[in-house]
Amino acid sequence: MLNTVRENEIALCAEAIRRRSLSDSGVCIIGKGLLADALASTAKALGELRLFCSADEIRAGSGKLWYIIDAAAHDAADLDAVLALCTENQVELTVIVLLSNIKPHSVIQKYAEMELIATHPVLAELRGKLASSCRKGGSIRALFCDRLFCADSDPLGLSAIAREAEESGTVTLSNTDAPICSSALYLPDAVTAVYTVSKFGKPGNVYNASSFSLSRYELKSKVYSLLARGGVTLSLSDDPPCEARYSALSDGKLRSLGFEPVCTADEAIRFTLLALLKKTDFRPSVIADGYSGKLSFLRRLLLDMLRELDRICRKHDIRYFLSGGSMLGAARHGGFIPWDDDVDVGMLREDFERFKAVAPAELDERFSYQSFTNRSGYHYFFDRITAKSTYFASRYSDGYEMPKGFSVDIFVYDRVPDDPKTWRKHWKRLMNKRLFMNVRWKNAPRGEGKARLISKLLLPFLRLKSMDSYSASYDKATRKYEHSDSHTVMVPATDHIYRDMMPREWFTEVIEWKFEDVDTFMPKGYDGFLKIWYGEDYMKMLPLYKQTPYHDYYRLDLGTHIPDAKAIGFDFFGELK
Numbered sequence: 001m002l003n004t005v006r007e008n009e010i011a012l013c014a015e016a017i018r019r020r021s022l023s024d025s026g027v028c029i030i031g032k033g034l035l036a037d038a039l040a041s042t043a044k045a046l047g048e049l050r051l052f053c054s055a056d057e058i059r060a061g062s063g064k065l066w067y068i069i070d071a072a073a074h075d076a077a078d079l080d081a082v083l084a085l086c087t088e089n090q091v092e093l094t095v096i097v098l099l100s101n102i103k104p105h106s107v108i109q110k111y112a113e114m115e116l117i118a119t120h121p122v123l124a125e126l127r128g129k130l131a132s133s134c135r136k137g138g139s140i141r142a143l144f145c146d147r148l149f150c151a152d153s154d155p156l157g158l159s160a161i162a163r164e165a166e167e168s169g170t171v172t173l174s175n176t177d178a179p180i181c182s183s184a185l186y187l188p189d190a191v192t193a194v195y196t197v198s199k200f201g202k203p204g205n206v207y208n209a210s211s212f213s214l215s216r217y218e219l220k221s222k223v224y225s226l227l228a229r230g231g232v233t234l235s236l237s238d239d240p241p242c243e244a245r246y247s248a249l250s251d252g253k254l255r256s257l258g259f260e261p262v263c264t265a266d267e268a269i270r271f272t273l274l275a276l277l278k279k280t281d282f283r284p285s286v287i288a289d290g291y292s293g294k295l296s297f298l299r300r301l302l303l304d305m306l307r308e309l310d311r312i313c314r315k316h317d318i319r320y321f322l323s324g325g326s327m328l329g330a331a332r333h334g335g336f337i338p339w340d341d342d343v344d345v346g347m348l349r350e351d352f353e354r355f356k357a358v359a360p361a362e363l364d365e366r367f368s369y370q371s372f373t374n375r376s377g378y379h380y381f382f383d384r385i386t387a388k389s390t391y392f393a394s395r396y397s398d399g400y401e402m403p404k405g406f407s408v409d410i411f412v413y414d415r416v417p418d419d420p421k422t423w424r425k426h427w428k429r430l431m432n433k434r435l436f437m438n439v440r441w442k443n444a445p446r447g448e449g450k451a452r453l454i455s456k457l458l459l460p461f462l463r464l465k466s467m468d469s470y471s472a473s474y475d476k477a478t479r480k481y482e483h484s485d486s487h488t489v490m491v492p493a494t495d496h497i498y499r500d501m502m503p504r505e506w507f508t509e510v511i512e513w514k515f516e517d518v519d520t521f522m523p524k525g526y527d528g529f530l531k532i533w534y535g536e537d538y539m540k541m542l543p544l545y546k547q548t549p550y551h552d553y554y555r556l557d558l559g560t561h562i563p564d565a566k567a568i569g570f571d572f573f574g575e576l577k
Contacts, residue, residue, distance in 0.1 A: 179244035
């Protein structure tokens with residue numbers, strides 16, 4: 001887990017730097033510790049940044065120097081030598097000052113960017129040296145970094161809060177926690193801040209970097225919200241309030257250069273807590289379970305529906321196979337992707353038509369079959385088996401009037417022309433039909449800018465036809481080549497053209513495969529499918545920051561599908577879980 005968290009931190013850095021085009025041509029890093037190691041590892045991950053071995057290599061002005069020092073324990077003579085070197089040789093210098101050893105609450109930072117630097121003797125001395133070098137013509141910038149936290153550094157005291165939760169099963173909030181406010185800097189944010197100042201910072205300027213500012217009360221609350229799924233409770237003490245104390249950097253000047261944290265405060269705390277909890281016997285898995293702790297129950301329900309689909313298909317000798325993320329999960333994990341929340345299956349058109357003819361009547365009474373042909377208001381581009389009495393609303397689905405519940409989605413693999421040019425035209429026609437259908441189904445303008453204006457103008461005309469007629473027209477269009485001798489198939493219900501053109505022979509044979517505890521099937525050509533959809537290295541795990549549920553839900557209700565009476569409890573939203 002620790003290695004995974006470290007890899008996640010570097011992946012966060014590298015992606016942010018690529019996205020913001022912050023890479024440099026050549027840099028020498030002088031310094032030791034977490035930040036120096038993270039900068040070097042990020043440069044290696046980017047593969048674009050040349051790292052010099054010593055300052056001597058960049059004296060000719062062929063690179064930049066990043067010099068990392070600790071504010072409370074730096075070598076003044078060494079700093080003087082570096083400043084002189086860079087001024088003499090016109091080397092661009094970024095001095096990175098770590099504030100980790102400055103005592104908490106020794107500084108009150110209000111609004112002015114430079115106020116913190118002026119109020120502490122050590123920082124005032126550093127500022128004076130930098131200013132003096134700039135007056136001599138040096139291209140020098142300074143970046144003051146707040147208390148660094150990450151998998152290997154815990155100035156926030158997260159491990160202490162976790163130990164309390166481990167030993168007592170409780171996180172205690174106190175009145176004395178509320179007025180104690182401090183800021184902190186997540187290690188990946190520190191790396192991107194260095195790159196930002198090095199590229200866009202103005203010589204002679206000092207910048208402050210912090211990820212967020214939180215009270216101790218807010219920090220404990222965030223930790224509790226992550227651990228509550230593992231049974232940790234919350235208690236409140238009646239301690240009298242104490243005097244307000246602040247230790248926070250103002251980073252407005254850095255943000256004016258375009259700096260943004262690489263992730264939210266909640267995500268940064270979650271990633272760090274995963275590593276810290278791994279060092280104890282506490283259960284780090286409890287903070288990876290989304291859906292207010294209901295994910296394990298949800299999956300049991302999905303497996304029941306998959307088991308029912310499998311039963312019907314075996315009874316009627318209908319070929320089917322796992323599809324999409326479920327196929328990836330089966331290949332890589334033997335079941336669900338750890339953060340996934342649904343089950344997808346696929347069928348060739350001839351098998352799907354047979355299944356659709358028998359499934360509605362064959363399904364267990366706990367489940368229902370949803371299709372546009374049911375005239376129930378459902379108009380997705382795929383059919384599905386849904387658990388009755390459940391409710392699941394994501395931010396996307398909430399915009400449409402339709403039955404909402406947990407489901408197993410069934411995707412049809414339709415024949416398409418073997419000729420790529422003809423196939424592309426066919427795909428574009430289907431996508432245009434879908435655009436009109438989405439506007440009509442939502443019954444409101446969609447998109448932004450020009451697209452929104454066009455949809456607004458078209459909407460009155462689109463309302464002249466019913467949604468059922470649009471769905472029937474789309475279904476007919478997807479089956480245009482149903483009776484051809486094409487050797488190629490696609491999944492019309494997907495949006496991504498680069499994923500869709502595949503040999504039909506990959507899916508004409510299926511092999512037995514275990515998905516969790518369900519006996520199911522994979523297409524014989526699953527390796528080719530997964531390489532097209534997820535890349536050549538599909539067996540490699542994603543970094544932690546990408547391990548999030550696909551659906552952005554806001555309400556989840558399992559209804560009558562609660563596994564057993566002992567599991568009943570209440571979540572933060574007051575619903576049964």
